[in-house]
Amino acid sequence: MHPLILAIESSCDETSAALIRNGKVLNNIIASQRIHEQFGGVVPELASRAHQQNIWRVVDQALREANVDVHDLDAIAFTRGPGLLGSLLVGASFAKGLALGLGKPLLDVHHMQAHVLAHFIDDPVPSFPFLCLTVSGGHTQLVVVRNHLDMEVIGETRDDAVGEAFDKAAKILGLPYPGGPLIDRYAQEGNPKRFSFPGADIPGLDFSFSGIKTAFLYFLRDQVAVNPNFIAENLADICASLQRQLVNMLMQKLRKAVRETGIRQVALAGGVSANRGLRAAVHEWTSSENIPCFVPELQYCTDNAAMIAMAAHFKYLAGEFADLTVAPLAGMEMERSSA
Ligand code: KG4
Ligand code: ZN
Numbered sequence: 001m002h003p004l005i006l007a008i009e010s011s012c013d014e015t016s017a018a019l020i021r022n023g024k025v026l027n028n029i030i031a032s033q034r035i036h037e038q039f040g041g042v043v044p045e046l047a048s049r050a051h052q053q054n055i056w057r058v059v060d061q062a063l064r065e066a067n068v069d070v071h072d073l074d075a076i077a078f079t080r081g082p083g084l085l086g087s088l089l090v091g092a093s094f095a096k097g098l099a100l101g102l103g104k105p106l107l108d109v110h111h112m113q114a115h116v117l118a119h120f121i122d123d124p125v126p127s128f129p130f131l132c133l134t135v136s137g138g139h140t141q142l143v144v145v146r147n148h149l150d151m152e153v154i155g156e157t158r159d160d161a162v163g164e165a166f167d168k169a170a171k172i173l174g175l176p177y178p179g180g181p182l183i184d185r186y187a188q189e190g191n192p193k194r195f196s197f198p199g200a201d202i203p204g205l206d207f208s209f210s211g212i213k214t215a216f217l218y219f220l221r222d223q224v225a226v227n228p229n230f231i232a233e234n235l236a237d238i239c240a241s242l243q244r245q246l247v248n249m250l251m252q253k254l255r256k257a258v259r260e261t262g263i264r265q266v267a268l269a270g271g272v273s274a275n276r277g278l279r280a281a282v283h284e285w286t287s288s289e290n291i292p293c294f295v296p297e298l299q300y301c302t303d304n305a306a307m308i309a310m311a312a313h314f315k316y317l318a319g320e321f322a323d324l325t326v327a328p329l330a331g332m333e334m335e336r337s338s339a
Pocket of ligand 1: 162272274
């Protein structure tokens with residue numbers, strides 16, 4: 001079996017298409033939507049429209065660049081959820097139409113599982129089991145990965161995702177959406193110990209980021225009342241200090257998860273794993289503990305169809321196909337441990 005699969009990702013504000021042959025990703029075409037910058041967040045209706053405009057183009061480009069005839073595809077894959085319903089519908093409908101028209105099987109992919117499976121795109125790949133900290137704009141999860149298609153969430157956020165905390169803090173600072181990468185950039189030149197923000201005292205392996213967001217808002221409101229130029233004069237230190245605390249909160253639970261599960265192999269996934277502060281903290285801790293650590297290449301951290309293609313490959317091998325009645329799910333859950 002050497003399946004050739006076309007994968008489509010459209011869960012949020014990236015329209016992406018990728019091809020995978022026999023488990024090797026051939027390409028990864030991404031059209032990012034700049035339209036949301038001016039609104040300080042993704043506007044769902046605008047996202048759906050932009051997906052509709054982009055989807056033909058990215059699929060066509062993926063096929064042309066890899067010199068693949070659409071009739072040679074063995075299956076069509078798409079992101080079923082979680083994500084914005086209107087955005088998911090564009091990808092799902094396109095994939096279904098193509099599968100129906102070509103008489104090819106359909107594969108539906110869980111977006112968060114795909115973030116984890118991005119680790120199998122290139123060598124070195126983790127062995128099983130491993131612990132994955134999946135951090136994105138919509139999720140913050142600690143996942144025990146037992147096999148490609150066997151994952152269990154052992155901790156997750158009770159409110160905001162960590163990417164959301166980055167983006168909301170950036171918005172408070174007057175930075176455009178998505179602010180996470182900008183906070184990362186300014187933090188490079190700042191003093192991370194200049195200001196301190198409160199963590200969260202959540203039992204077990206769950207996270208909470210709503211408290212730090214509120215504390216950040218009040219801190220700035222008070223400072224700006226005294227000095228209207230406070231943000232401009234201290235931007236790098238503010239970003240570095242906030243980033244340090246967010247990274248500490250993630251690291252604290254990651255260390256706890258390693259202790260409690262005994263799984264001594266960790267991976268980072270999702271958009272926030274592009275963050276330099278987080279990457280450095282994980283590298284530092286894992287090397288001091290002699291724990292193998294896996295961090296995806298930058299293009300596979302944020303949303304992309306290559307990871308959907310990778311997940312689709314494993315589903316194809318397992319014979320887990322979808323039928324044409326499959327509907328996208330905005331709030332698609334992963335299995336969660338009862339402990
Ligand atoms: O995985 P992703 O592309 O989309 C979702 O599935 O949500 O993650 C997007 C999130 C956004 O919140 C963005 O601000 C954040 O990842 N992000 C970062 C960085 N790059 C992307 N956050 C902090 N530092 C970064 N370098
Ligand atoms: Zn994502």
